[in-house]
Amino acid sequence: MNYAKYIATKAAIVTAIFAVSSGCGDDATPGDSALEGVSAITFIQRPARGAGIGNVFSYGSYEAGARLVELRPPTADGELSVLCCEDQGEEFEDIDISSYDLSFDADEVVMSARLSSDQRYGLFVLSLESGEIEQLPTDPGQHFLHPTFLPGDRIMFVTDAVVEEGAPQFQDEYNRNTTTQWGTIRRDGSELTLGARNLSHRSYPTVLSDGRVMFTQWDHLGSMNAGHLLISNPDMTNVTEGFGKEGTGVSNSYIKTVEVSPGRVVAIGTARERTVQAGAILDIRLGETYTEDGELRADQRMSEANASVQILTPHVPLNNEPAPESVGRYYDAYPLNAGEDLELLTSWSPGPVESRSLGAADLNAEFGIYLYDAAERARRPIWNEPGMWDVMPRPLEPRSAPPRIPDAGSHDFDDAVLLGSMNVYDSSLDDFEPDSIYAVRVQEGYSSEEGAPRDFGLTEHEGSARLGIAEVHDDGSWSALIPPTVPVHLQAIDEFGMSLRSEPVWISGNPGEARFCGGCHEDRASTTVINPGLTEAVSAGPFDLMSDVPRFDRKSDDFSRDEVVGVPWDQALQPIFDEHCVDCHDGSDAPHNPSWTLIDPETGDSQTITFDLRGHEVDIELGEPMLSTYSASHLSLLGPMIEDLDDADLEVEGDVPNYVQPTEARESALIQTLNPPVQYPEPDTGERAFDGPVHLLEEGRDDMSPDEYHLLILMADAGGQFYSRENIADLGEED
Amino acid sequence: MRPLITFAVVAATVGLAADVSAGRGGSASRIQNAVNSGSEDAIVAEIERAERLICPQCVEPLMELLDHDSYAVRDAAAWWFAKRPAQREEIEEMATARLHGEDSTLARNAADVLGAFRRPAALPALETAASSASLDAEARAHAVRAVGDIGHDRGNELLATAMADDSAEVRRAAVRAWRAIRQQDGAAPVVDRLTDDDARVRREAGAVVGALREDAARDALEEQVVSDSDPAARRNAAWALGRIGDGASRDALETATSDSSPLVRTTAEVALGKLR
Structure with missing residues (x-):
């Protein structure tokens, strides 16, 4: 059977009796399912497309004709009704919807939608009771995407708008797109706040049950070129690594994360490009696992070193090779239970789900809605509208709102970011010789958007500016003030000025944020002990590393040791x-x-x-x-x-x-x-x-x-x- | 046996490993296969993968891609050549000649290439094309767009001129490019476009004067927010007035809070809260 004929139609699905195997599992008849307790589901129908979704961070693709729908009951013979936007006014006639989230009480939906090709994706809130819709006030010249409700009537999103007034947004050195960064807005449209920037994309935020947020960060520093999972507070402070590094990963990128239970998430694991933003379903445990109240959880000793992953769809390629005909790829997954064996609402397409193969056959991926039983590796069809992508299914029902984490307080150094470590010798990566670290050097990163040619040289590294060094005190502590919202990476240097360890990630902080680590990539699951209470760095005060020098002035006036910033060859x-x-x-x-x-x-x-x-x-x-x-x-x-x-x-x-x-x-x-x-x-x-x-x-x-x-x-x-x-x-x- | 496969087992048995270096593994044959597939996304992906590939066999097919129907493909191919100075110089010469010619498709593609190279030295040729009576509106619009891609303030005069072009497509491109100029100071030339005949131009103008907080736009925005026939243009005007933040805009914004369109009301309400 060729791919085109394989594509399911609604009629075929309605008559389906047996589950579709994920590749080599057994066929299974529908039995008791976590879905049986769900009265309705929502999902998006987007016109199928073959371009503009070439890598996992592509975001501007537009095809008129999307809709948000409800399927009640969530079965192939359920009734499909349109929630948005056939009745919301002529402004919405040509809408495309890229993603959405359901409020905790299931009364509202927030969508990222685009009304015409000359406009950008904006944020819209739809009342499910009245059908009334309103647009939230965002910069109409920029895209706003992937909204997710936060506790306390806030919404998180990502955007290509730039937090730094007058500065161009970073452009990814590899895919050349203007990067998306993160921000929040109140439900009533007020207090739009953009967060500190990464040098490459941030995307796919999702709220966790402890009130924090997990998102995908494109890490690109030198040869590193991968999308990892990070965790932060909802005010975009206190960013920590979540999953994908330190040898725990299985694929290049992890996207569209949804929490299963505390410390446990499902995500799509895939290659960076050519996979139509789809891949394998992964069950990721962020810490050590245990069972409580029938849930498998993993929120104890959470750290990348203790993280593990199970591949729920083992035959789906984790790279960008074409998938076998009946294996396909998954666009997203939403867990319906939290036991050892997961059942998930998914959006799946048969066929290669790989751009080159699809292009050669003049086909598009054909995502439909399925129920996936991970234990049986069985996939039961629910809905598939030919010519449309049926994606992002989830139960239309309330869920518990996570606790609200208060915004971080500000330090006393105006808008600068206070950066430091309690003991730089405390590291899970290195055994530093005692007294070997003289200082921590802080290097700013930027891309070619500032006007450099499309490359910085034969190296793969981005533009770099030395903000300065902060001396390490006798107790191993250090602290520095750096400009806000500026990505930096840190190097522990010796008395010769040479790096002993270069942190391979960009970090940044919001205005007034204090980012203090225990050490230099210390064990994230252990407690850092400070003796006898205050570090010397705190007592002595931070080194000021160009914290209030404007971006375009951060360059060398001379090249002496203490004055040099950039090193133009x-x-x-x-x-x-x-x-x-x-x-x-x-x-x-x-x-x-x-x-x-x-x-x-x-x-x-x-x-x-x-x-x-x-x-x-x-x-x-x-x-x-x-x-x-x-x-x-x-x-x-x-x-x-x-x-x-x-x-x-x-x-x-x-x-x-x-x-x-x-x-x-x-x-x-x-x-x-x-x-x-x-x-x-x-x-x-x-x-x-x-x-x-x-x-x-x-x-x-x-x-x-x-x-x-x-x-x-x-x-x-x-x-x-x-x-x-x-x-x-x-x-x-x-x- | 449980059907789940733990990564450690997989890694040990089939050598699976996380590929953290996405920008590797390109080749001429992979590019050609992607071209043969006709998939825009696949072509772009393979060009990106070949970022630093020393590849004589790639030159000819990538040269052809500079004239591909898709802007995304043309942009990626130009980016590849931007790192290869000998070919880049050759292409720049050819593109400059095209911009002085009368073939609109070739001129459009040439403008895209020069925009991708981001070299201010291309501005004079783009200026010629942007004002050429021999080129169609699409080509002129792409010349203007390229000025924004280059982002140098030496392009400001060209953009201001293009905002008076007969074609709405060109005017809109010029307004949008104005915002893309690095360290742009104000948006005075954009103000007249708030009353443009074309709604798409007016929308874009509202977004730009708001982003750059152009005080001189306030009167026109106050008029626009209550009377423009296009809801998206009224929305953008409301947003811009909030950015400018002048208390004199209060009456207009209060009127806009009862606008008939759901695009406008909340934006106007929030803008009111930002007035001084």
Whole structure:
């Protein structure tokens, strides 16, 4: 049977007797089901589509003709009625609805809807009793999506609007879209508040029974490129990691999370792109499991290290390969019980549910509503409207409202974010030597929306600016004030100014927020003990790291150790190479200029790349120029990355050196060879970071200054960027 | 045996692992397969995957994608070339020539490419296209849109001029692009568009003057919020008046709280609460 014929129609479903297997499970006849106690369900019907939903964070897709419906009873022969928006006025004739949530008392629905192609997704509240609808006041020039009710008459959403007045919204470096971030608004439309930003997308918020919120965060820092689950308070403070990192994950992205019981959620696990925002159903336990009141819960010792996951649809691909015909993919899942064996309302489509395969067959995914029995791996059809996506089913019934978590109080430092750790040596990732950490360096991240070219160099890292360092006190504590709503990542640095551990995530805080960790990625399930009550960092007060300096002024006026912010390659580094290095490392055929050769086995074209620290432009060429390398020095020290050569099926003769390891100056051959001196608390050229000679002195040349060493270290630890904010004004003036 | 599969077991037996590096694994053949499929989303995904791929075989098919019917595909292909300076320079030359030509489709595509490159050096050519009598409205609108994509304030004059274009499509694109200029200071040129003949332009204008808190728009917004025939334009006007926050707008907003459209009422009520 081909895919097109497989697509179920309502008539076929009505007559279905047996469950549709998820791939290799047994057929099952309908029996007692958690759905039997449900009098009605709601779901959205959206016109099927084949474009604009290419990755899990795509959000602008619009096709007129969506509706919110009720199915009563929730069976194939139940009565389907339209809740919205056939009777709500002519403004809604061409509506598309991307998502919705049901209020805790089941009296209202909040929807993200778009009224025409020239408008954006906005937020609408529908009274289920009266049928009256109202639009909440949001920026009509921006999209507002994925609304979810919070306790206390608030609604959380995500939006591409920007919290930072006058600044452009971050644009994802990979998919180029303007990122969505989060915000809240009161049910009456007042107090719209946007939260601190991530450098990439945040999406799919959902409220948990303890009053907190779980959401998907796209983590993109260097080679990290994945959608993980995070948890925060409803006022968008106190963000913690939830699931997906530290080896607990099974797929690239986790989306559309819904809580099953305390500490336990279901989510869709899938690849980032080409899966029509659908995938496998995952049963995620955020901590250690136990059973109480017939519920399997996992809210004890919650931490990523203690998290686990069960794949409820084991035959569904977790990557973006086409799914087998009868396996398909799941768009979403809503749990109907909380026992060991889950039953779920789901939206499922047969066929490959993969963009390329669907496109080749000129088909769309065909999501319909099903009841999924995880124990039996059986799927019972409920409703499928041909040509429409029937998605986001859930019982139309009240649920318990979680407790309201009060908004976090503000500290006494105006709008700055107070950042710090109680003991930076407390880490689940590293065993730091006592007294080895001199300070914590805070690096701001930004993307090309500020005017940089579409890349920051051969590195995969985004734009970076050093906000400063906060010295670590004797008790291991530190604190700093940083600008609000600005993504930063932290590096514990040693007395040489080199990173000992670079946190691979962006964090940010709201104005006035205090974000204090126990340590440096400490055990999240344990208690941090502070002796004897106050940390030295609190007593001494925080270091101010450009907390009130406007974004576009956060750049280097000079490149000295304590003043440098960005490290523009051409302005800060090339002069160092020109003064100290290029007399020898000039690309000439000599032992001190090792070379390697790139060969295209198909054409036989090749290019020999010789170590050269001069600043002239050079490209990688295989018959014709293939990739910008910005300058000979940048190419010699940074790239290309070996993974890219593997992907390209190119052959390499000779060793491709690894002179600069992004974010790891200490592991970089460049830094090891140069052997930098002590930087902190004062420069001391008599003490060096590594055993062995100091390269320049060994060669009988003048040594670099401590500031010059620091710039090279900072470049490597920041990610090896060629462009920085300092370049942008110059680039804008080019002819 | 229970049908559930615990990850640890799966990982141990089939080597499954979370792929945290989504931007890898591209190839010329994968791009070509995606092109053959005709799926816009698949093509874009494969181009993104090939972000840093050294791929001579990719150049020709990606060049063709610069003229794909889909804007999303053209944008992705241009992004790929933005990282490859030799081809980028060649494309810039070709695109500039197209913008000076008379083929509207080619000019539209050229504008999209230059917008994706985001180089202010393209502004003069875009200005030529935006005001060209030889190009249709779609091409001129894309030239204007590209100015917003570049986001440099040297494009402001061009946008202000385009707001008087005969075509509503161009005027709307110019209004929207105005907001996309980095560190934009005010929206005075947009104010006249609040009384544009086309409702879509008026909607966009309301959103922009509100976002940029353009005081000079207040009178027009107060008129618009109570009298515009388009509910979405009235809604946007109410929102903008709340952003501007001048107490003189109170009467107009109070009238708007009883508007016939559910798009407007709550926005007007909340805007009232923001007045000084």
